[in-house]
Amino acid sequence: MAHFRLLRSELKLVVQSLRLRVDGVVDKTAEPLKAVHSLGFRSRWGLVISIITISASLFISSCSTTSKQGFHESGRASWYGQKFHGRFTANGERFNMHELTAAHPSLAFGTLVQVKSMRTGKSVVVRINDRGPYVTKRIIDLSYAAAKALGMLNAGQDEVVLNQVAAR
Template identity: 70%
Template structure:
C-alpha cells in the first residue's frame, strides 16, 4: 500500500478503478491522475465492448484485399475484428499509454488465440505500441456528439 501523496501510480485494466469507470479517479480527486485525451473527431467513448490484447498488421498485407473487398492501406485507421460488422467504428483505448484512436472495421481476424483485434500500422502507431507488436486494449463503442442521434457502433454478441 502506498501513501496518498504517491504520484507515480498508473491505472491498469480491471480491478476497482475499472468498475468505477475510467474518469472516476479524476472525479474523486486522486492526485497525479489526469483524464485521458478524447479523440479530436468530436466523438466520445461509450460502454466497454471488449478487453484484451491487440496486435497490428501492415507491410505484408498492404495493397491486398480485405474481407470486405477494399484494398488494405496500412496508413489508414482500420482494424480487423472477428464479429463486429464491417464499417463499425470502435474507439480503441490503450491503458498503458493513455492514448485512444477510432478505427473502422474492414477486415476479419485476428487469427491468433487470445487477440481481440488486429489494428493497421497507423492505428498501432497512434496508440503507441507499434514497436512492441501487441498491447492490452479496451474496445469501446463510439457515441456521437450530444444532440446527434446517429448510432455508429454496435455491441458484441458474446
C-alpha cells in the same frame, strides 16, 4: 425484387391456400393459382422459390454479424502493416496500412470502434474493414497507422479496451 416486398401475412395466406400435402400432391379444389397469380407470380414454382429465398435471407440476416449498441471488450491487440498493404480485406476493399482501420472477428464492417491502450493511455477510433485476428487470445488487429497512434509499434501488441462509437 417485387417478390421480396411481400408481407409475412400475405405469404402465410398464400402458403395456406396452396394446401400442399406431405406427398407433394396439391388439392386442386383450393384454387391456389388465383392466389399465386394475384401476387404477380407466374407459377407455384415462382412462389416456392421466392419463399425459399426470403426464408434464406431472413436466416442469413439473423446469423450475420451485428454491432450491438454499447459494445465493450477488453483484451490483447496486435497490428499488421507492410506485408498485407494493398491486399484485399474481408469486406472487399484494399488494405491501406496508413488508414485507421482494424480487423475484428465479429463486429459488422463499417463499425467505428474506439481503441484505448491500457499501457499508454492513448486512444484512436478505427473502422472495422477486415476479419481477424487469427491468433488466440487477441481481440483485434490494428492497421499500422492505428498502432502508431496508440504507441504500440515497437511492442507489437498491447492490452486495449474497445468501445463502439457508431455502427455502419
